[in-house]
Amino acid sequence: MDSLWQWCTGLFANWGIVWRNFDYLLVGAYPQGPLGGLAMSILMAVVGIFGAFWIGLGAGLLRLSKRPWLCWPAILYIEVIRGTPLLMVIFWFYFFAPILMGHSVPETESAIVAFIVFTGAYVAEIVRAGVLAIPKGQMEAARGSGLSHAQAMIHVILPQALRNMIPSFVNQFVSLTKDTSLAMIINVPELTLAARHIYTRTMKAPMEIFLAIALLYFVICWVLTALSRRLERHLARYQARTAHGR
Amino acid sequence: MNGFWKQTVLVLTALILAVGSAHAGKLEAIKSRGKLVAGVKDSQPPFGYVDEQTRQIVGFEIDLCAALAKKLGVDLELKPVTSATRIPMLEQGAIDLIAATMTHKIEREEKIDFSITYFPATQKLLVKKDSGITSVADLAGKKVGSAKGSTSEQNIKKAQPACEVVSFETYPEAFLALKQGKVVAVTTDAPILLGIRNSDDNPDAWAIVGEDIAAEPYGIGLPENDSDFRDFVNISLMELWKSGEYQKIYDKWFGPSTKFPIPLTWTMEIWP
Numbered sequence: 001m002d003s004l005w006q007w008c009t010g011l012f013a014n015w016g017i018v019w020r021n022f023d024y025l026l027v028g029a030y031p032q033g034p035l036g037g038l039a040m041s042i043l044m045a046v047v048g049i050f051g052a053f054w055i056g057l058g059a060g061l062l063r064l065s066k067r068p069w070l071c072w073p074a075i076l077y078i079e080v081i082r083g084t085p086l087l088m089v090i091f092w093f094y095f096f097a098p099i100l101m102g103h104s105v106p107e108t109e110s111a112i113v114a115f116i117v118f119t120g121a122y123v124a125e126i127v128r129a130g131v132l133a134i135p136k137g138q139m140e141a142a143r144g145s146g147l148s149h150a151q152a153m154i155h156v157i158l159p160q161a162l163r164n165m166i167p168s169f170v171n172q173f174v175s176l177t178k179d180t181s182l183a184m185i186i187n188v189p190e191l192t193l194a195a196r197h198i199y200t201r202t203m204k205a206p207m208e209i210f211l212a213i214a215l216l217y218f219v220i221c222w223v224l225t226a227l228s229r230r231l232e233r234h235l236a237r238y239q240a241r242t243a244h245g246r
Numbered sequence: 247m248n249g250f251w252k253q254t255v256l257v258l259t260a261l262i263l264a265v266g267s268a269h270a271g272k273l274e275a276i277k278s279r280g281k282l283v284a285g286v287k288d289s290q291p292p293f294g295y296v297d298e299q300t301r302q303i304v305g306f307e308i309d310l311c312a313a314l315a316k317k318l319g320v321d322l323e324l325k326p327v328t329s330a331t332r333i334p335m336l337e338q339g340a341i342d343l344i345a346a347t348m349t350h351k352i353e354r355e356e357k358i359d360f361s362i363t364y365f366p367a368t369q370k371l372l373v374k375k376d377s378g379i380t381s382v383a384d385l386a387g388k389k390v391g392s393a394k395g396s397t398s399e400q401n402i403k404k405a406q407p408a409c410e411v412v413s414f415e416t417y418p419e420a421f422l423a424l425k426q427g428k429v430v431a432v433t434t435d436a437p438i439l440l441g442i443r444n445s446d447d448n449p450d451a452w453a454i455v456g457e458d459i460a461a462e463p464y465g466i467g468l469p470e471n472d473s474d475f476r477d478f479v480n481i482s483l484m485e486l487w488k489s490g491e492y493q494k495i496y497d498k499w500f501g502p503s504t505k506f507p508i509p510l511t512w513t514m515e516i517w518p
Contacts, residue, residue, distance in 0.1 A: 021298065029301035095334055104340035187288075187326045197296040200289035200418040203445035 014205030018212045021198045025213065028189050036189030038216055044108070044190065045177040048115035052176075053169070055116060056123020061153070063128055074124065081121035087182050090114040094186045111183040119176050126168045130161040163235060170228035174221045181217075191216060272468075272475040273318075276342055281321040284311040285341035285467075288326035289416045291441045292499040292506050293347050306499040307345040310364060310466075310483075313491060314343075317482050328415065329395040333357055336467055343479065344467030347438065349397045359472070360465035361479045362515045364492075367435035369398050369459040372424065372443060372452055379431055381456050385409040391420030391429035398434040401460040417442060435462045437500070437508055444505050480517075487514040 018025075028036015035043070062074035081089065093114040097105045105113075134157050142152035184193035195213045199206050276282050286307055287294035294305035303324045315322035325341050332344045336358055349367075350360040371390075373379045379388075386408040392399040394413045403411055412429055414420040420432045421442045432439065436454060443452045466483075468476050486492040493510065500508040 024296075024301060029296075032301055095338075098338040098340070104335070104338045186331065187328065189326075196289060196416070200416055201291060201295050201298065201445075203418055203421065203442060204447060206422055 012208055012211075014208050017198065017202050017205045018208050022212075024198060025191065025194050025216065028194055034189060037194040038191045038220070040108070040188065041177065041180040041190040042220065044112055044115060044180045044183065044188070045173065047112050048119055048176050048180075049169070049173045051112070051116035052119035052123050052172070055120030057127055059120060059124035060127025060131070063124060064131060078121045078124050081118055082125075086114070086118050086179055087185060089118045090182055090186060093117070107183070107186045107188045111180075111186060111188045115176060115180070115183075118179075119172060122172055123169070126165050126172065127161070130165040130168075131157055133164060134161050166235065167228055167232050170224060170231070174224045174228075177220055177224070178217060272342055272472050273478060276318060276320055279320075281323045282311065282315040282318060283323045283325055283340070283342045284308075284315075285325050285327040285332050285335055285344045285346055286311065287328075287346045289418065290347055290438065291445060292504070293438075293441075294326075294345075306365075306495065307347070309495045309498065310486075310492075311343070311345050313486055313495070314479065314482050317485075318478075329393055332467065336469060339469075342469070342475075346467075347435065347464055348467050349435075349462040350465035351397060354467075358470050359468040359476050361468060361476065362483055363463040363465055364483055364514070365437070365464040366512050367437055367462040367464060369401055369433060369462055370436045370439055370454050371456040371459075372421070372432045372439040372454055373430065374424070375451055375453045377430060379455065382406045382459060385431060388431070389429040391423050391432045392434060393417050393420060396434065397460070397462060402433045405459050421446075433459065437506065440508065441506050484514065484516050487516065 025037050027039045028034065030036065030039070059074045059077055062070050063078060065071045065074075090111055094105070094107065094110045097110055097113075131153075138156055138160070139152055142156040143149065147155065180190055181192040183190050184196070187193065189197075191213050195209050199209050286303060286305070288296055288303050290305070292305050293307045294303055296302070297304045303326065308324060311324070312322050325335070327335055327341070327344065327346050329346075329348075332341075332346050332348065333354065335341050336344050344358075345364075347365075347367075348354075350363060354360070371379065371382070371385075379385065382402075382405045385402075385406045387410075389410045389412050390402055390406075391412050391414060392402060393416060396413075399411055399413055402409065412420075412423065414423065417432065417434055417438055420429065420434075423429045424432050432442070439454050443449050443454065446452060466479055468479060483492070486495075492514070496510055498504075500506055500510070
């Protein structure tokens with residue numbers, strides 16, 4: 001029993017290394033150098049989900065269109081991206097963008113574009129499901145009152161549908177926050193790469209360092225999920241009241 | 247926070263506007279933009295790694311690049327690369343040169359050019375001291391760790407076809423696998439192995455053994471078919487050697503008082 005205890009404490013004896021480098025895990029070399037660490041992971045996730053929302057909204061609505069020349073490009077985009085690993089998408093943008101654009105693209109920007117395009121396909125499916133979940137009568141009634149299809153979509157269907165989609169968006173955001181760790185493959189100085197920098201320099205305490213970043217990811221994602229649960233409860237109450245009010 | 251966002255927006259705009267000048271000579275391009283962009287390792291003490299105090303990338307190769315930038319009269323910008331990304335990045339023009347423990351191989355000449363050798367390494371084995379492994383012959387049927395995209399990975403396959411090569415992203419990760427018994431040896435260039443061994447809590451538990459599996463002369467990777475730039479780098483390296491500045495930089499990272507002492511026993515190729 002004693003030796004087991006010793007073995008356990010020995011396994012995690014190097015928390016000092018994590019503590020001394022904690023600011024590097026949080027913000028990277030900033031302000032002397034580029035922003036990195038957890039701040040970079042969160043920045044990429046926030047910019048990524050913001051961009052993905054608009055791309056996904058567009059692609060989701062196009063996919064719902066009955067005109068084939070609008071709907072097929074959206075289906076192609078969604079199916080190709082959903083059938084591809086994110087790591088591949090990150091590589092594509094990093095190594096193909098310079099060929100297309102004629103100049104090199106910085107790692108962080110290229111990773112963010114990859115996250116936007118990748119997450120956009122999933123958001124498109126959320127949007128499609130959200131719109132389809134609204135009873136058909138809503139669209140028929142809106143059209144009957146003289147609104148065009150686009151007006152009905154913007155003023156009647158989407159406000160209801162988007163509210164229902166919020167939990168799914170948060171879910172996607174949590175997922176993207178964790179996926180930002182993949183950007184290390186092209187040397188974006190996010191949290192996982194920061195951990196590797198510390199480990200490869202000290203060659204000590206891999207358990208402590210990687211456990212510490214796992215905890216950081218967990219705390220961020222747990223806070224997001226908790227917020228999403230509260231938001232869900234709040235919205236459910238709101239919807240119930242309006243339903244009774246009518 | 248406001249200042250930070252303003253700065254971020256400015257930096258992003260600058261990055262978007264910064265269009266790499268396509269096929270002009272590298273020397274002119276570097277001088278006109280006022281900085282030399284060097285692809286370096288950020289996880290390879292003492293060649294290139296992130297310093298604990300300053301949070302900056304430092305190391306032997308970084309000091310060599312700084313000396314080249316000084317000769318050009320421009321600033322130095324460091325871009326971390328890995329063994330897998332460095333050649334595509336140079337081909338795209340994301341970096342001007344590679345100083346990242348890269349072996350000068352004829353095979354690599356197809357895509358990029360090289361400077362003269364600035365560090366002659368040989369490939370060896372790092373093993374547990376009492377493991378009984380003393381040469382490549384002892385590796386038959388065993389697992390050996392290396393890094394993806396490295397020459398060591400290919401050389402060991404040739405030297406000992408009966409071993410199983412397990413490739414990791416970086417050598418420190420290969421060493422972690424060695425410590426945990428997932429591989430019986432890590433193979434790469436002796437100075438890298440020494441760096442790994444001497445960073446451990448208990449360096450004496452590990453030994454660098456075996457014959458020279460392959461010669462691994464490090465050269466600076468340069469864009470294909472840019473003779474002016476290659477001349478500049480070659481002549482600068484020789485000048486650094488002749489002026490004693492190379493020896494000073496070497497001593498700073500590999501001298502007797504450092505964590506990675508390797509005696510300076512070779513002479514750089516000097517053209518008359």
